[in-house]
Amino acid sequence: MSEIAAKAPTTAPPRPRRRLIASRLVPYLLLQLLIVIVTIFGLRLLQPSDPEDFALSDFSAREDGLTRPVTLPHFTSSRYSLADPPFYTGAFTFRNADAASGWSVYLPRFSNAVEVAVNGVVVLDSRRDANANRPDRNTPEIAAIPASLLREGSNEITVRLFVWGPLKGFLDTVYVGPDAAMRPAYETRTLLFVTLPVVFSAWQSILAVILAIMWLMRRREPVYGVLAVAMVLGVVQAFVPPPVPPAATSRLAAVLLASAPTESALVVMFGVLFFGWRWPRYGALLFVPGVVVFVIGLIGGPPLPRILFLVLGIPTVGLCLFLMACVTATAVVRRQDAASFTIGCAVTIVLVCWIQDMLTVLEIVSNDRIFVSRLSYSAMLVAIGAGLTWRFARALNQVDSFAGQLVTRVREAEQRLKASFAREEERARAAALANERTRLMRDLHDGLGGQLVSIVALSERGHEGASITDAARAALKDLRLVIDSMDDIGGDLMLALGSWRERTTAQLRPHDITLDWRVATPQGVPLHPELRPWHVIQIVRILDEAVTNAVKHAQARRIAVTIDTFDAGQGPYGVISVTDDGQGFALKGFAPAENGEAGRNGQTARGLRNMKSRAARCGAELDLSSDASGTRVRLQLPQRFPDSDMAAG
Amino acid sequence: MTEQGETGEPITILLVEDDAPTCWRLQDALVKAGYEVRSAGTLAEAQQALTGGAPRVLLTDLRLPDGHGIELIREMRQRFPDTEIMVISALGDEESVISAITVGATGYLLKDAFPTDIATTVRDLVAGHSPISASIARFIVRRTQGAAPNSAEPPPGPVLNTAKLTPREIDILWGIAKGFSYAEIASHLGLSKQTVPGHIKNIYRKLEVHTRSEAVFEAVQQGLIKL
Numbered sequence: 018m019s020e021i022a023a024k025a026p027t028t029a030p031p032r033p034r035r036r037l038i039a040s041r042l043v044p045y046l047l048l049q050l051l052i053v054i055v056t057i058f059g060l061r062l063l064q065p066s067d068p069e070d071f072a073l074s075d076f077s078a079r080e081d082g083l084t085r086p087v088t089l090p091h092f093t094s095s096r097y098s099l100a101d102p103p104f105y106t107g108a109f110t111f112r113n114a115d116a117a118s119g120w121s122v123y124l125p126r127f128s129n130a131v132e133v134a135v136n137g138v139v140v141l142d143s144r145r146d147a148n149a150n151r152p153d154r155n156t157p158e159i160a161a162i163p164a165s166l167l168r169e170g171s172n173e174i175t176v177r178l179f180v181w182g183p184l185k186g187f188l189d190t191v192y193v194g195p196d197a198a199m200r201p202a203y204e205t206r207t208l209l210f211v212t213l214p215v216v217f218s219a220w221q222s223i224l225a226v227i228l229a230i231m232w233l234m235r236r237r238e239p240v241y242g243v244l245a246v247a248m249v250l251g252v253v254q255a256f257v258p259p260p261v262p263p264a265a266t267s268r269l270a271a272v273l274l275a276s277a278p279t280e281s282a283l284v285v286m287f288g289v290l291f292f293g294w295r296w297p298r299y300g301a302l303l304f305v306p307g308v309v310v311f312v313i314g315l316i317g318g319p320p321l322p323r324i325l326f327l328v329l330g331i332p333t334v335g336l337c338l339f340l341m342a343c344v345t346a347t348a349v350v351r352r353q354d355a356a357s358f359t360i361g362c363a364v365t366i367v368l369v370c371w372i373q374d375m376l377t378v379l380e381i382v383s384n385d386r387i388f389v390s391r392l393s394y395s396a397m398l399v400a401i402g403a404g405l406t407w408r409f410a411r412a413l414n415q416v417d418s419f420a421g422q423l424v425t426r427v428r429e430a431e432q433r434l435k436a437s438f439a440r441e442e443e444r445a446r447a448a449a450l451a452n453e454r455t456r457l458m459r460d461l462h463d464g465l466g467g468q469l470v471s472i473v474a475l476s477e478r479g480h481e482g483a484s485i486t487d488a489a490r491a492a493l494k495d496l497r498l499v500i501d502s503m504d505d506i507g508g509d510l511m512l513a514l515g516s517w518r519e520r521t522t523a524q525l526r527p528h529d530i531t532l533d534w535r536v537a538t539p540q541g542v543p544l545h546p547e548l549r550p551w552h553v554i555q556i557v558r559i560l561d562e563a564v565t566n567a568v569k570h571a572q573a574r575r576i577a578v579t580i581d582t583f584d585a586g587q588g589p590y591g592v593i594s595v596t597d598d599g600q601g602f603a604l605k606g607f608a609p610a611e612n613g614e615a616g617r618n619g620q621t622a623r624g625l626r627n628m629k630s631r632a633a634r635c636g637a638e639l640d641l642s643s644d645a646s647g648t649r650v651r652l653q654l655p656q657r658f659p660d661s662d663m664a665a666g
Numbered sequence: 667m668t669e670q671g672e673t674g675e676p677i678t679i680l681l682v683e684d685d686a687p688t689c690w691r692l693q694d695a696l697v698k699a700g701y702e703v704r705s706a707g708t709l710a711e712a713q714q715a716l717t718g719g720a721p722r723v724l725l726t727d728l729r730l731p732d733g734h735g736i737e738l739i740r741e742m743r744q745r746f747p748d749t750e751i752m753v754i755s756a757l758g759d760e761e762s763v764i765s766a767i768t769v770g771a772t773g774y775l776l777k778d779a780f781p782t783d784i785a786t787t788v789r790d791l792v793a794g795h796s797p798i799s800a801s802i803a804r805f806i807v808r809r810t811q812g813a814a815p816n817s818a819e820p821p822p823g824p825v826l827n828t829a830k831l832t833p834r835e836i837d838i839l840w841g842i843a844k845g846f847s848y849a850e851i852a853s854h855l856g857l858s859k860q861t862v863p864g865h866i867k868n869i870y871r872k873l874e875v876h877t878r879s880e881a882v883f884e885a886v887q888q889g890l891i892k893l
Contacts, residue, residue, distance in 0.1 A: 124795075493778050497757055501801060507806065515800035515845030520680075527780050534845065541844065 039266040041350045045358075049342075056369040065205045067125055071194030073174065078105040090126075090385060093178060093186035097320055103186060105176040110195045111167045120167060122174065123159045123199040125206055126189035126385050128152050130179040133191075135162050137260045138170055144179065148211050150259040152184055153391045157206040159199055182320060183327045184378070187386045195240070210392075217395035218255035224402035225249045230410065240290040247283035248398055250276050255395075272314040278530040281309030281337035287401075288341050292348040292357065303340075306333040323515055334390075335375070337528075338368045356404060363397040370394075443536035450584060456551050457499065464495030492522065498557055502550040510591065510654075511541040513553045514580065516559075521564055523578065541580050542591025545658055552658045555631040556593070559639065562628050563595040563650040570621055571599025571648055591654040635659065677792055678719075681705040682712045682726035683754055688777050689690055692725070692784060694753065699785035709733035713741075720746035723774060723788060727754045728762045736769055742876075743770035750791045764826055764873075768822040770795035772870045795863040796870050803842035806873070830872040835842065838865050 078087040080094075082101040093103045111120065121131055129152055133141040141160035143149040147154040166172075174193060180186035192199060225248035232242035254277070257270045282303040289296050306329045345361035362462030370393040376382040400563070472488045497520065506512040522532050543619060546553075560578070567573040579594040602621055625641065628650070632639035636655035679696055683689040684707045696703045704721065706712040709732045715721075724742050728735035739751050753766040753774040763774045773796050775787055787797055810828040829838075834855065840849035852859040 490778065493756075500757055500759055503806065504801070506804065507811070508807065509844075510798075511844040512804050515804065515843050518845035519800045523783060525781070526783065534847070536844075536846070536851075 018542060029254055041353060042346065045346060045349045045361065047184075048358075049361065051371050052362050052365045056366050057373075060370070060373060060447060063209070063389075064332040064385070064387070065125070067121075067190065067202045068192055068194060068198045071192045071198060073109055073191045073193055075589070076105040076176075076191075079104040079106070089191060090187065090189045090383075090569075092380065093180060093188075095182040095185045096180050097182045099179055099181070102180065103178045103188075105178065105188065105589065107174050108171050108189065109178075110170060111172050113169050118195045118197045119164065120162045120194060121196040121199045123157070123192040123194075123203055124164055124176075124189065125157045125192070126155055126187070126387065127158075127178060128182050128184060128187045128386065131158065131188070132177040132179070133158075133160060134175045134177075136168065137175075138163075138166050140166070147258045151646050152212055153388050155206070155210040155387045157203050157210070159203040161196060162193075162478065166500045173602055180325070183324050185380075189385050203631075210387075214255060214392060214395060215398055217392070218252050219356065220399050221248045221255075221395060221402070222252040224399065224406075225252060228402065228405065231405075243283055243287045243290060244401065247280050247287060248402070248494050250280040250283070251395065251398060254280075268313070271322040274537060275310050275330055277324040277326070278310060278330040278333035278337070279304060280340075281334045282307055284398075285340050285344065288344040288348075288360070291360075292344065292352065295653075299553065301424050303333075303337065306330065324612050331375070335368075335371055338364065338371055342368055342536065356408070359404060360401060363400050367393045367397050432569070453550075454588060460495075460502075460551070460554055461497050465492050465499070468492035468495060490524075494524070494561075498554065498561075502553045502557070506548070506553070507581075508544045508548045510545060510548060510556070511580075512552070513557060514541070517557050517560060518578070521561075525564070530573060531575050533575065533642050535577065535579045537579065537581035537584030540582065542593070542654060543582055543589045546652075547658050547660065549658065552635045555635045556637070556654075558648075558651070559628045559637075559652055560595060560629050562624050566621060566624055567597035567599050567648065570602060571597055573597035573647070588656045590656050593652045593654070595650045595652075598647045601645050601648050676702045677698070677723065678702045678704065678721040678756075679723045679788065680712065680715055680721040681733065681754075682707075682709075682724070682730065684708065684727060684729070684731050688754075692775075692777070695784040696783035696788065697782065699788070701785075701788065707731070708736055709735075712738055714750060716742075716745070720749050722749065723791060724749050724751045725754050725788075726751070728766065736765060739771050740764055740769045745784060752787075752791060758801065762871075763802055764805060765886060766871060767802075767873050768826065768875050770874050772867070773798055774802075794867065796867045798842055798866050798869070800843050800845055803839040806831075806869070807836060807839045807843055809837075826873060827875070828873070831869060835865055835869050835872075838862060839869065842866075 074089045076087055076089060076091075077084055078091065078093075080099075087105070089105075122135065124133070124143075127143070130144045130150060131141065132139060132143075140162055141158055143156075143158050146156065146158065148154060149158055151636075169396070176188065178186050178188050188574055192202075225245050227243035228241045228248065231592065232238065232245055235581075237239065252271075253273050255470065257273050259270065264270050284299065285303060286296055289300070310322060310325045310330050314325055341364045342361070345357055349361055367390065370390040372389045373382070374388045377386055377388065394517035422500055441609075468488050469489045472485055472492065475485045475488060501516050502513070518532070524530050534566055564576060567576050575598045577594075577596045579592075579596070581592050581594075582589050583592055584590070628641075629639050632652060634660045635658070638653040638655075640651040640653070667719065678772075679694055680702050680705055681689065681696070683692065683705065686707070689705055689707070693703050693705055701723075703841040704715050706715050707730075709730045712726070712730075724739070726735040726738055730738075739753075742749055744750055751766075753763055753771050754777055755762055755774045756777045758774055758776055763771075766774070772791065773787075775784060779787070790797060806826065806828060807825050810831060828836075837855055839853055841854060846854070848862040849859050851857070852862055
C-alpha cells in the first residue's frame, strides 16, 4: 500500500503535485476526524440501559480457592481449564407481593459462559446457547426463576463463570427482579447484538451470491470475486456453531471462526482492485497470518486457533484496516469521487470500532466489554455491496444510454450516408448525362455533321442528283442509327442487328443486291448486360462500312451476314461476318496507292482504318480478308464490352 | 398500270403532308404506281377532302400546321373503319409511330423510302398485310417485358397496353425485332408463313385504344391515373 502512495509524487513535478495532494487530503482527514468523533459519541449512545433498580453488584467470588468480596462488573484471569471455574455468590431479597409477574435473572454480558443457580438450583446454562458462546457477539441471557424456588426474604444466587482463554473472564452486573422489568433491556440487547448481526449476515450472503454471479459472468473483473469470497467467509463465521470446551472435535469450525485475518486481507485486496490498481505480488504476504492461523489451528486444535487469533489475527485485522484506510485516502486524493469518499468513511468507522474493542480488551476503557467491530464491519461490507450494486445499475444505465446514443449516431450516419448517396447519385447522373451528350456530339459529328457539310458543299458546287442524294441518305441513315442506338435494348445486340437488317435490306433493294441473313444459333450472339449505346453504334457502323464497301467498291451482287456464337472454353463470344461476292480489293498498305485508282483506294483504306479503330474501341477484333472472289469482314465481339472507350481514353 | 381494289375501282389514297417537296415525292411514287392520290397540306384540307367520301388508304404526317395527325387518324377510324391508315414519318421513331398505332394506324412509311418501296408498302397494306418494323416490334416487346407492376413512374415513351397480346404474338414480335423474316419466324414457331401477317394485324388491333372511355380504363389499369 505504501508504494501506491509513494508512486504518486514521483510521476509528476513535486511542488504543485504536493500542493494538490495536500489540498485534497487535508479536508478528507478533517472529515475522517469528524467521523471518528461522531462514531465515539455514537458508541456511547449505543450503550443499552439496564434496569439499575434490580442490579446485584456485591458478590463474593471464589477463584483458585480464594474467596473475596467483589463488585460487578468483574474480570477474572484468563484460563484454559474448565475445572473449578470462578464462582460468584450473592444474595437478593424477594417479597411475595411482587410475585405477580414472576421473577427472572438477567445477565447483560459475560464471557465466555455462565451457569446460574438460585438457591442451589440451576436456572440457566448459557453454554447451550450457540450465540452466547461467541465472545464477539455480546449476547445477553435471561432466565425465569421458578416461583417455587423463591423464598420470602433473602435468596441466594450463584454464578459459575466458565472462561476459555486467552480472553479474560468477565461478568457484568447481574439483575434479578420481576420479569417485566428485565425483559425490555434484554430484548434491546438481543436486537442489537444477536438479531442485527444475523440480519447483516443474511444480507451479506445474498450480496455474496450476487457478486459471485457477477464475477462468473465477468471473469476479467476479479474485484467482484474477491469481495464475494470475503463475504462468504463472513457469513460462514456468523453461522458456524462455535465449539464449546471441553469439546475439541470441531477443529474446522474453530479455524473458520478465526478466519477474520484472511477476510480482512481480502477486503484490502478488494479495495486495491476496486480503485483500479494492480494487486502487487508481495500483497500475498497479507494473507500469511490468516493462513498461519488456519493451518496451525487445524493441526493443533482448540485452544490454539483462539490464541493465534488473538495474537496474530486481531493485529492483522487492525493492519488491514489501516491499509484499507490508506488505500481509500489515496483513492480520495486521486479520484475525488463518491465511491472512495463513502468507503473511506466506512473504513474509518470500522477502524474506530476496532480501536475501541482493543481498548476494551486491554481494559483501558470500560464499556462493559461490548465488542462492536464485527457489527460495524458487517455494516461496512453491506455498504460496499450496496455501492457495487449501485455502480452496476449505473453501468447498465450507461450501457442503455450508450445504446441510445448508438442508435442516434447510426441514424445520423445513415442520413448522412443517404444524403451523400443522393449527392453521389446526382453527380453520377450528371456525369452520365454529360458523357451521353459528349458521345452524342461525337456520333453526330462523325456521321451526320460530316454528311450535312458534304451536302452543303455539293450543292454549292452546283452538283445535281446522285451525290447529294447519297450524302443526304447517308445523313438520314446516320440520324436513325443514332436515335436507334439510344433505345434500351437490354444487352441484346440482336435487337440492334434486327433494325440494321431492315435498314440495310431497304438500302440494298435499289442496287438489286440480296442480303443473306444467317443466324447460326437461336440466341444469335450472347447477351451483354454491359452493352452501351456507343458500343452498338460502333458495331453497326462497322457493319455499315462493310456493306458500303461491298456495294460501292466491290460491285457485289450478294452480301451474306452470318451471326454465330463460339465458345473456346473461356465463355461464349459472338462473331458477326459480312461476306460479299465482289471483286475484292488490295489490302496491302492502307495508304493511298500511286496508280490511277488512288482516290478509290484511299477512300477504302480510310474506311478500313475506321473499321479497325471502331472495333478496337469496343474491344472487338476485326479480321479482313479479300481476294478476287470476294471480301470477308469478320468481327469477333469481346466476351465483355469495355466500360470506357478504349481508344479515346 | 392502275392499282385496283376488289371492285375494280381505282384505289384512292388521301395523302396529308405539309412539306411540299415530300408531298410531291410521295405523290409521284404513288401515282406512278397507279393509285389515285388526293393530297392535303393541313388538317382542315384533309377533313374537307373527307367530305367527298372515304379514301381506301390514309397516309398522314403527324405534325400538321393546324393540328395533329393523331386527331385525323382517330376521326378516320371512327367514321370509316375500313380505311387503312399509315403514318408518314421522317425517322420512324417509336414516339410518333406508337401513338399513331394506339389510335388505329397500322405501321408507318418513311419519308425517304425509295419509290418502289413506297408502292410496295401501300400495296401490301391494301392486301391486308400490316407492315411492322423491327424497331417498333422491339419497342412493343420491351414494353411487355419491362412493365413492372408497382413501378412508381410509367416507362418513358408513349402509353402502350400490351396486356392483351398472346405469348405467340409476343414471340412473333421478338422474331421481327431480331431481324428475322416472316418465313424464318414461321419456321421457328411452327406456323404457316401466310398466317404471320394476320397475327401482326391482330397485334395492331390489340394495341389500339378504341374509345375515350377505354383509354381512361386502360390508363387506370396501368396505374397512370389514380381514381
